[in-house]
Amino acid sequence: MKKNKVLLSAVGEPEEVEICFLASYLREKGYMVKISTPIIKEDDDTVDKDYIDDIVNYRPDFLGLCINEPTKKYGYKLLDVFHDRLPNTTLFIGGAAVLNYSCEILSELEYIDYAIEREAEITTFELLECLNCDGDPSGVKGLTYRNHDGEIIMNEQATLIPDLDILPFPSRDLIVQHKLKQAYLSTSRGCYMNCSFCIIPEYWKGGETRGWRGRSIKKVVDEMEEINRDLGIINFSIADGSFEIPTLDRGVKLAEEILRRDLKIFFMLDLRADMYKKATDNYLGLLKKAGLVGVFAGIEAGNDDDLKLYNKGVTVDDSRKLLDDLEKNDINYHMGFINFNPYSTYDKLYENMEFMNQYNLLGGFGHLSKLHLSKGAGLYEATKKDGLLEDAKYDEAIGYRFADERIGNLYEFLENYFLEKRKMFGNIFEPLSRYKCFLTVFFNYYDGDEHIPAKLLVQEFVNYIDAFILDLNKKNYSCYSKLLNMSQTTNDRNLFAGIIDDELNHQYLTEMMSKMQNKRYSLIRSLIKLNPEYLSKVLL
Numbered sequence: 219m220k221k222n223k224v225l226l227s228a229v230g231e232p233e234e235v236e237i238c239f240l241a242s243y244l245r246e247k248g249y250m251v252k253i254s255t256p257i258i259k260e261d262d263d264t265v266d267k268d269y270i271d272d273i274v275n276y277r278p279d280f281l282g283l284c285i286n287e288p289t290k291k292y293g294y295k296l297l298d299v300f301h302d303r304l305p306n307t308t309l310f311i312g313g314a315a316v317l318n319y320s321c322e323i324l325s326e327l328e329y330i331d332y333a334i335e336r337e338a339e340i341t342t343f344e345l346l347e348c349l350n351c352d353g354d355p356s357g358v359k360g361l362t363y364r365n366h367d368g369e370i371i372m373n374e375q376a377t378l379i380p381d382l383d384i385l386p387f388p389s390r391d392l393i394v395q396h397k398l399k400q401a402y403l404s405t406s407r408g409c410y411m412n413c414s415f416c417i418i419p420e421y422w423k424g425g426e427t428r429g430w431r432g433r434s435i436k437k438v439v440d441e442m443e444e445i446n447r448d449l450g451i452i453n454f455s456i457a458d459g460s461f462e463i464p465t466l467d468r469g470v471k472l473a474e475e476i477l478r479r480d481l482k483i484f485f486m487l488d489l490r491a492d493m494y495k496k497a498t499d500n501y502l503g504l505l506k507k508a509g510l511v512g513v514f515a516g517i518e519a520g521n522d523d524d525l526k527l528y529n530k531g532v533t534v535d536d537s538r539k540l541l542d543d544l545e546k547n548d549i550n551y552h553m554g555f556i557n558f559n560p561y562s563t564y565d566k567l568y569e570n571m572e573f574m575n576q577y578n579l580l581g582g583f584g585h586l587s588k589l590h591l592s593k594g595a596g597l598y599e600a601t602k603k604d605g606l607l608e609d610a611k612y613d614e615a616i617g618y619r620f621a622d623e624r625i626g627n628l629y630e631f632l633e634n635y636f637l638e639k640r641k642m643f644g645n646i647f648e649p650l651s652r653y654k655c656f657l658t659v660f661f662n663y664y665d666g667d668e669h670i671p672a673k674l675l676v677q678e679f680v681n682y683i684d685a686f687i688l689d690l691n692k693k694n695y696s697c698y699s700k701l702l703n704m705s706q707t708t709n710d711r712n713l714f715a716g717i718i719d720d721e722l723n724h725q726y727l728t729e730m731m732s733k734m735q736n737k738r739y740s741l742i743r744s745l746i747k748l749n750p751e752y753l754s755k756v757l758l
Contacts, residue, residue: 220350221279221280221346221349221350222248222249222250222279222350223249223250223252223276223277223278223279223280224241224244224249224250224251224252224278224279224280224281224282224346225251225252225253225254225273225276225278225280225281225282225307226240226241226251226252226253226254226281226282226283226284227253227254227255227256227273227281227282227283227284227296228255228283228284228285228286228313229255229256229258229283229284229285229286229289229290229292229293229296230284230286230288230289231402231457232255232392232396232398233255233390233392233393233396233398233401233402234255234284234286234392234402235388235402235403235404235457236284236312236313236338236404237253237282237284238253238388238389238390238391238392239339239385239388239404240282240338240339240342241253241388241389241391242385242386242387242388242389243339243342243343243385243386244342244343244346245386245389246386247343249346251389252273252276252278252391253389253391253392253395254269254272254273254395255269255392255395255396256269256292256296257269257396258289258292265295265296265299270296270299270303273300273304274303274304277304277307278304278307279307279308280307280308280310280346280349281300281304281307281308281309281310282309282310282311282312282334282338282342283296283297283300283309283310283311283312283313284311284312284313284338285311285312285313285314285315285316286313286314286315287314287315287590287592287615290315290612290613291613291614293315294327294613297309297311297327297329297330301329308331308332308349309329309330309331309332310330310331310332310333310334310342310345311323311330311332311333311334312333312334312335312338312342314417314421314592315612316333316334316335317335317336317417317420317421317593317594318593318594319593319612320333320335320362320372321362321370321372322611322612323612324362324363324364324370325370326611326612328364331363331364332345332355332361332362332363333361333362333363334360334361334362335360335362335375336360336375336376336421336422336423337360337376337378337379337407337422338360339379339385340359340360340376340377340379341358341359341360341361341376344357344358344359345358345361355373356371356373357373358373359373359374359375359376359377360373360375360376361373375423378407378422378423378431379431380431381431382406382407382431382432382433383433383434383437387440387441387444388404388441390445390448390449393445393449393451394449398451399451399453399754400451400453400454400455401442401445401449401451401453401454401455402454402455402457403438403441403442403454403455403456403457403485404456404457404458405432405433405435405438405456405458405461406430406431406432406433406458406459406463407422407430407431408422408423408429408430408431408459409422409430409459409460409463410429410430410463410464411459411460411463411490411531412529412596413518413528413529413530414527414528414529414595414596414597414600415528415556415589415590415591415592415595415596415597416459416592416595417592417593417594417595418459420594420595430463430464432464432468435468435471435472435475436475438472439472439475439476439479439481442454442476442481442483442485443479443481446481446483450754451483452482452483452484452659452663453483453484453485453656453659454483454484454485454486455485455486455487456485456486456487456488458487458488459488460488460489460490460516461487461488461489462489462490462493462496462497463490465496466493466496466497466498466501469487469501469504469505470501470504472505472508473504473505473507473508473510474504474508476508476509477507477508481509482509482663483509484509484510484511484658484659484662484663485509485510485511486510486511486512486513486514486655487510487513487514488513488514488515488516489513489514489515489516489540490516490530490532490540491515491516491517491530491532491536491537491539491540492531492532492536492540493540494536494539494540494543495536497543502543502544502547502549503547506547506548506549509662510549511549511550511655511656511658511659511662512549512550512551512552512654512655512658513544513549513550513551513552514551514552514553514554515537515540515541515544515551515552515553515554516530516554517537517540517541517553517554517555518530518554518555518556519534519555519556519557519566519570519573520534520537520555520569520570520571520572520573520574521534521565521566521569521570521573522534523563523566524556524559524562524566524570527559527561527597528556528597529596534569534573537573541553541577550654550655550658552582553577553579553584555570555574555579555584555587556587556588556589557570557574557584557585557586557587557588558587558588558589558620558625558629559588559589559597560589560597560601560604560606560618560619560620560621561621562620562621562622562625563622563625564622564625564702564706567625567702568702570585571585571695571698571699571702575691575695578687578688578691579691580690580691580694580695580698581686581687581688581689581690581691581694582687582690583636583690583694585632585694585698586632586633586636588629588633590615590616591607591616591618592616593616598616601618604621606618606619606620606621624705624706624709625705627705627709628701628702628705628714631711631714631715632701635714635715635718639722639727654680654683657676657679657680657683660672660673660676660752661673661676661677664752671748672744672745672748672749672752675741675744675745675748676741676745678741679737679738679741682733682734682737686730686734689730690730693721693722693726694722696721697717697718697720697721697722700717701714701717701718704717
């Protein structure tokens with residue numbers, strides 16, 4: 219009898235699109251697939267009991283877990299539980315955190331049967347078919363496995379799916395499971411760029427082929443329309459590396475197709491800093507008209523030396539131009555930024571600080587951002603060559619030393635000091651600028667005069683967020699500039715703490731957090747009183 223019950227899970231985003239694509243693909247091939255993801259609370263690695271019980275009761279023949287970098291420790295804890303509770307289930311893993319570690323993982327964790335590197339659909343299907351006929355997995359490309367002699371074998375890389383349009387739309391079980399109000403979209407795989415901190419080009423690689431593959435815009439908008447019609451979702455987050463790759467024409471076609479179908483939907487996407495060089499004057503305006511409410515801007519640094527280190531191929535002037543264009547078009551943005559890296563100097567940190575201050579990034583604690591190394595990325599190899607790398611096991615974050623020990627001491631202090639603050643005031647450290655995107659949806663979705671009272675309430679809350687960000691930006695600028703000055707001559711942690719406590723003390727953070735929560739709850743109560751439907755569409 220064919221074993222066909224498959225459980226797919228992931229640890230990371232509420233809706234991990236990779237396993238949603240894989241689920242649809244396997245269902246199309248005749249497998250019974252259940253998707254389930256755990257609820258992870260910040261700073262709490264306790265395993266979600268309801269999630270585990272649900273999976274155990276399903277009793278899958280095969281269980282696949284997608285493991286990503288930020289939450290990989292939690293992922294391996296789940297695998298321990300699955301091994302204990304489901305001893306007869308075949309376990310396989312995949313995801314970005316498995317790339318370049320599959321042999322090590324199978325050596326350390328003997329209960330994991332298979333590891334899949336990179337694109338999962340064809341490799342997983344061929345593996346399941348192979349296991350169902352007692353075949354030889356040596357012919358399954360993209361697979362790492364343990365043979366009958368206990369030897370770990372890594373097969374050759376799989377060939378990429380040349381046309382992503384052949385894939386069925388990803389399953390949307392997780393929207394229902396977690397009652398999400400936003401859908402994640404993947405409209406492409408890979409990247410033509412080669413940022414030195416990123417493994418996306420390496421992850422979406424097949425054999426010797428590296429590059430970018432995109433779904434047709436018609437298919438993308440078909441999917442958006444289907445999700446909107448069947449699930450009532452109006453918020454979409456496009457989870458591509460950068461949407462203007464390979465050309466801006468892709469964005470124009472997306473906007474025109476949404477407008478042609480008269481879809482009342484809203485979306486966020488990623489853009490590179492040099493986008494404006496290829497864009498027409500009305501490019502952002504067209505996207506906004508189609509529903510663009512927010513941009514994740516890959517800025518990364520406020521100085522040209524770090525941008526060269528990151529191999530971004532852009533300048534600080536490019537970044538300013540993009541951000542200024544977004545502001546001119548009244549489009550919300552949140553920045554990707556890497557303040558600290560192994561080669562940071564005080565001159566570069568000062569330049570970063572002034573840039574962050576200008577664009578209020580310090581109001582989101584942008585100065586705490588640090589380069590995260592991934593095995594296989596260019597900067598991983600550079601730090602290893604320069605003797606700065608503190609390598610790690612498959613389940614550990616990769617560490618490094620700073621070339622300037624004083625900067626390393628300063629970052630270590632900031633990391634430890636604010637770790638405790640995060641536990642108490644987590645929401646303050648979230649990008650409030652990104653939260654404003656959802657409030658913009660409210661203004662655009664409810665456009666009749668009868669909604670004016672509700673809009674005034676939402677605008678009041680937006681004004682409070684803006685004021686809050688400005689105040690935090692001012693205080694962090696004052697603290698951080700003093701810390702940069704002081705840390706050049708001393709490593710006295712008590713003096714460092716005293717500087718921050720003068721401005722961002724416990725009382726201040728408590729009061730600001732309390733005001734934020736009270737205003738949010740007050741807004742929710744008032745909106746429900748006016749019209750309960752308001753909360754069915756908008757993330758608050």
